[in-house]
Amino acid sequence: GLDEQAMLLRAIEEKLFFPMGSDKEVSSDFQLICGTNRDLYRDVRDGKFREDLLERINLWTFYFPGLKDRPEDLEPNIEYELEQFAKKRGKKVRFSKESREDFVRFAKSDEAKWAANFRDLNNAITRMATLAPGGRITRQTVEDEIARLRRKWTREDTRQEDDILNEVLGTDKVAKVDLFDRVQLAEVLKVCRRARNMSEAGRILFAVSRQERKVTNDADRLRKYLVRFGLEWNNVNKE
Structure with missing residues (x-):
């Protein structure tokens, strides 16, 4: 909340803060690195984020593209997720040639949003690997997973549409x-x-x-x- 933001601002500017659960103030000389997927300038306008804190932390800004904008990372990470699954479950799983082609084609398409980035990919691979009969991910398993991802992203898109319309027009006007x-x-x-x-x-x-x-x-x-x-x-x- 805004109170915690004020504490962080003081810690950044004066290098002084109270550790959690302590009534003794301490000092620390530190460099802060932070990240977000939110539009903080919009949060400032909405009164959810302190403008002075934003200006203090916004010395350098770097944009990291999401998974959707990094198609070259998809195939290596598909293999990585399968390897991690094998280590955790003690079960080696592989795609069939056709099922892999189907999934990679979808994963790189405009239709694949990867809204939660690598979490979406991790969950998708985990589900398919868990359901793989005999350690082989079939085309049917891939087809079912693609359908599931489509439903998930469609629901998220609908929520985002409602949010932006209500914010700009207001709920009364949207209803008309x-x-x-x-x-x-x-x-x-x-x-x-x-x-x-x-x-x-x-x-x-x-x-x-x-x-x-x-x-x-x-x-x-x-x-x-x-x-x-x-x-x-x-x-x-x-x-």
Whole structure:
């Protein structure tokens, strides 16, 4: 919470803090390395994170891409997970040639979100290895696991869509939007939040249709779309 953040800020700035369960203050000269999968600037705007603490810890920032953006890491880690399974369970498991090709093809496809990164991959391999008859992962086992991952990621996408719509529009307005428009608007809002400006967001959203236009004004097209829902660029892209 914010109280704990204040304690951390003091420890960083003054090198003084109270150890857990102690009433004696101690000092420590340390370097802090921290990581998150949250948008801390958005948390600052929402009052969930202290701005002074964020500015204090944000000296150097490095972006580590998720598993979805590192397809070259998939196959080596599939083998690693199988080796770890064998060590823990005392049971060596392998894919058949066809089942491995099926799983790798899916794992590298745009459809595979790997929302929980290596946790998703670890869980998938563990499930398939556990269910492998005779120590061999079959195509049917892979097919069942792919279906399970699809269901999991679909549920997560739905929750994310609801969250972003409720945040931007409010629950009362969302209730008045047709389901068809909700799905489309949620995707538009995701693109807008990733884009640096309205023109970039427009180019991404209208990438196909803009090729057929003699005059392209993607930013204006996006602006008019947002107006339909009573929104402006600053409402959806708060930097």
